[in-house]
Every structure is written in C-alpha cells, then in structure tokens.
Amino acid sequence: MAIPIADIAWAREELARFLELTDLYRRPDPPGVAVITAQLSNRGAEKDILGSAQVVEQILDRVLPRWRTEVPDSRNRRVNRWCQHREAVQRADTVLERDAEVRARLGDDAPDLNAAVMHPWVWEGARPLWQSGHFREAVTAAGRKVNAETQNKLGRKDVSETRLFQQSFSQEHPKPGQPRLRLMEDDGSDTFRSVHRGASAFAEGFFAAIRNPNSHEDGLPELPEHEALE
Template sequence: MKNMDIPWAQAQLIQFLDLSELRPSTSTRSFRQGNVHPQEHIVASAYVVEQILERVLPRWRSEVPDRRNQSVNRWMQHREAAQRAMTALQRDAEIRERLGEVAPDLSAATMHPWVWEGARALWQSGHYREAVSAAARKVNAETQNKVGFRGVSETRLFQRVFSLEPAKPDMSRLRLMADDGGDTYRNVHRGAMAFAEGCYAGIRNPNSHEDGLPELPEHEALEQLAAFSVLARWVDSATVHQV
C-alpha cells in the first residue's frame, strides 16, 4: 500500500458501499435484492473501486465468494471485497505489528510495469508459475522493441545487447552508463548480461518447459517476478547505441 492515498481510497470504498446499498426484496418468491441507487452510478463507482481492490486485495476475485449464481445481487462480491479492503486499510499496520515482525512489503503491483502488466491476469487467478513466464516474455518483447531487432530472444538477446563490443548494423547495444574506460563500466554490463542469463536460464526456462511441476508458492513467485523487475528497469533506463 506504499504510495497509496489511503484517505482517498477509503472515501471511494465508502461511496461505493453507500451507492450499492441493498434494498430488501418485497417478493416472497425471490431472494434477489435490488439496490437503493441507480445502476449507472454504481457501475461508475465500481470501476474506481476495482482499481483499489487490485492494489489492496490482489486476489479478491478468487478469494471473495461470488454469489451472482445465487441470484442475490450483482454487487455482493464487490461489496464484501470493499468491506475487507476498508479493514485492511484501517488496520493493516496494527495487524502486522501484532502478528509478527514488521518487515518491508514487496508488492507485485509496484514492480516495473512491464513485469506486472505481463503477469497480472495470471497472477490474480493464482497461476503464479505461468505469471512469471508471462512477465519474462513481456520483458523480452520490450527489450526487442527497444533495440529494434527480433532476430534473437531471451538469453542470446541479452548477451548481445549488453555486450561490450561496439554496436553493429544488425544489433544495437544497451548502455547502463557512459564508457569511462574503467572497471565499473565493464563490470556493470557483464553483470547485467550474467543476471539476464540467470533469469532466463534459471527461472523462465524451467517454468515454461518442465511439465508436471507443482504450482509455485506465492512468495517464491514474487521473488522471481522481482528478479525480472530489476532486469526490466535496467533495460528501460539504458541508452540505446546504434550504428
């Protein structure tokens, strides 16, 4: 929840809960409940609330029961998720302090956009291993876009873009700092090359090519996403050297 305007988020959740307030059914033949306010007002508020829920409760769609099949009310899942989010925003710091060591939070939503955009849909449905692979593909594609070349990918791509050799007509280079002739310049680019190779050989390839692997625990998948986020930030901030 770092960098979130919590009072604003709380106000949006309260507004949604007010707008989606349930009106008891007057029918003895149906358990369906309507809403006090017009649907168009609720829909507009729900759009904002869904963005808040994705930050506060990323797995709300799978963890909060969806009662639409019971024909109770269209907004029941949203309402319960909003109520949970209100509690989380109000008491998160207290809960973490009371239940154990207060440590820095690592949130997938605050990682580099390439990584989270690639992983989001699969992550929110609990497919963590596939989400990491999707993030890896996104970082690869954005790197190809940056250097303007799609002839190679993944490990070979990063070996070439971070190579210390001068740029060639068929391969641009990425530079993380100016060449001052010193060891730091060489070490930074060799390190980036080795790090990228480790990400794709050690994380992406096993996740994508080994059948029957059990699902990754969420915390392990989060660590793997963080590795690709580091690589994505290096690529995104690098200067392109072309012939």
C-alpha cells in the first residue's frame, strides 16, 4: 500500500539516528580491572534515545501500524529495552526504501486506500482501536466521532446520526436552530439537489447498515482489515 509519509528521506534519517543511538556494545573495562559480564549498553545517552524514540514511534505507527504486537518483544527485553524498537525500525526502513520496488516486482502496483490520509475526524476516531486490531470497533468509533463533530459544527445536540444528517443536508432553507450543511452553492440545479440528497442517503446508509448493527448486535465476527478500511 502507499506509504503514508510525506518526507521519506527525513523519516529514514530519523530511523537511522535511532539505530545509531541504540547500538549495543560492551563498555570497556576500567584500567587495571577485568569485568566478567554479558551486559551490553546503548551507545547513546538515555535522554537522546528517549527523544529520538518519541519521533520514531510516530513513524512506526504510520509505516507498521501494528508493530507493537507483531514485532517480538518479551524475549528481546531481556537483552535491552530498545530491541523491539530496533527490529521494528529495521523493518520500517526496508519498507520505506523498497516499497515501490516490491509492489512493482510482485505485479500489484495498483493504488490502495490509506486510512491515515482520510479526514481527521474519521482517522482520529478510529486510530487507537485500528492499531490494536479491533477493526469493527474502529469503524464504529469513526462513526461516533463524525457524528459528534458534526453536532459541534452545527451547534446541535438535540438530534444525532441519521436525523442529524437528514436535517443538515435538507434542501429546505435554514430554520432557527436548524442550520444546513452545503456541498456547493444552491444554484437551483439538478446537480445541487442530487448532491445533497445523495449525502443524506449516504449518511443514513452508514448509520443503518454499519454503525447500528456494530453497536447493538453481540457476537458479530471481527471485520477483515481490508473490509473495515473500505
């Protein structure tokens, strides 16, 4: 899939710096003292590593959204606390470097949906659950977020979901306490009527066919990731 990072060169530089800071080595023995230990230390200072990790984790969340669960952790922590990060960074750097080549060689260079470039209301609502693999709940959370932000935008808490969007995209003139959302100027055309009728129907379809069953039906199977993304 397309990599959701605008400046790949910058991202790779940040990943390389993290690898340098967390490189493991054995400290030299003090003069005249022989220390028998298998303990390894990071080359960088802890404060520098922590600062780099703050940026690197955000890059990893974009490139490998499930790195925290898919990259082994427990056995690596016995060696060094940053081992999981280092393996994830190495994987992410390979993706950043060779993604286009791999997709072209495998014969699947078609464009993909990318959740990270969706409207912030959608992705911000879905991201925490999405990254933990709870795709059905992530879709529901995105719907709740869009509903709440639309209520805020219109200053309305008296209606929600289907009724909110039906009234917001109504082609009637605004009324006291009932502002409208407009996708284009009202020029009296069939296009204006079609666009707003479609937006209202789209919202109704989402809440009726997706959001409501997800919220009220117990035992629904987890959505496949691609289906949830679509």
